[in-house]
Amino acid sequence: MINRSDLISATKFPEIRPLLAQVDVLLCDEDVRTLSGERRDPAFNGRWDPDASLGRPPSSLILFRTNLIEDCGGWRGPSEDGYACRLLQWDLLLRIGHHRRDVRIEHAPVVMVHRREVPAHALKPSPSVMEAIIKRFLNETGQGSTVQATGSSSGTLRLRYQRASTPKASIIVPTRDRIELLKPCIESLLSQTRYPHFEVLVVDNESSEPETHAFLTHAASDPRVRPIRCKGVFNWALSNNVGATDTDGEVLIFLNNDTVVINDDWLDELISQALRPEIGIVGAKLYYPDNRVQHAGIVVDRDGNALHGWRYALREDPGYLDQLSIVRSVSAVTGACMAIRRDVFRKLGGFDETLRVAWNDVDLCLRSWAAGYRVIWTPHAELYHHEGGTRSFDSSPQDEARAVRETDQVRNTHRALLPALNFQSPNLLCDRDQPYLSTRVLADLAERHPFESSLTRAAS
16 A cells, blocks of 8 residues: 555664564654655654544554454455555554554654655545544444534544533633623623533622623623622632532533633533543633634643644644644643533642642643543634733733742643653644744754755645
């Protein structure tokens, strides 16, 4: 299915030899070699991600242990050249990754194959074939979900997880005045939310403006809305913990007061994902008012630096390897909009109130991972977020000192966990608003393949 001449000898990559001896499935990076000999379109995949694997076929060469192929029923489907190769790998990877929990799936961040340049239409899988593969997988695994093509040009899939019931959702909104933010938020929740069983708890941190009190009184005339008081100095973590204690919803939605709902099924999506037993926390896709991406998951690197991946990307941008179009695992998600089951929130101990302003959401996500619950981000729950609208960013010396303390506290607490939680390829650097190709990678590739031109297109 892959021309042997397109494969690169493993002897050029001695660093993968230990992996070959230790793992059952190895995902390898690849690129495209043009007819003129140039190399472009590198597919630098990150860690194995069960959710991302359900949204799109792999963009990589995958090596399987022979006994696993036989144990899982072998190859199924056509074997001719072309995109069928990827679909065969995809079908087998799904079966192995989801049927065999003991399997060891790792990623080797090296280009092991140059795919030959082919017409663009040959690289686009048929949506109907993709849907058929996923539907068969869902039927075989007994998962209660349906699948549909997203309609994006890249050809990705969306799974809609079915619920046996409609559990109550408690939406907790901390606030302190700023009626120009709070009013659109509450009004959008009440008018733009299709999910039928929810309450909105507004946690008021000593608002003083008459307009705020008047609005909260008016909003409370809707039986779905209830304001409560939370006294004292501003503490985002405390406000949310107080709200969680004062509600009884099976699913908790923590929502900043500077957000506005966009799609009416946003809550259906968050709840359906949060109810999956293996999931701890679910984050949403947030936009600035100008429709650029504000939040698409938080990347936490091994040094404890946290950054919003894909900040400022255009709303319609599918992202590198469709990262903005599919549900996927992330290090953390922002507390501006996150969903979590009440039992998981209680098990994790709620938000750490010593992290008064920042890092409390990241800390909760890292504790979720440590407890064995995955953290995912979905592009199918969309809201606007006026980031920083509720509070100005840290500016005073006291604020800066507190921010440093909170940062160091989370880094030191979770340092041993951090290396396992960056799902991006190490060939992509994430210390800017959007991932970009490491120059070290380019130099390394040029050294290993001096007879070829350098890559002409990277992650952009």
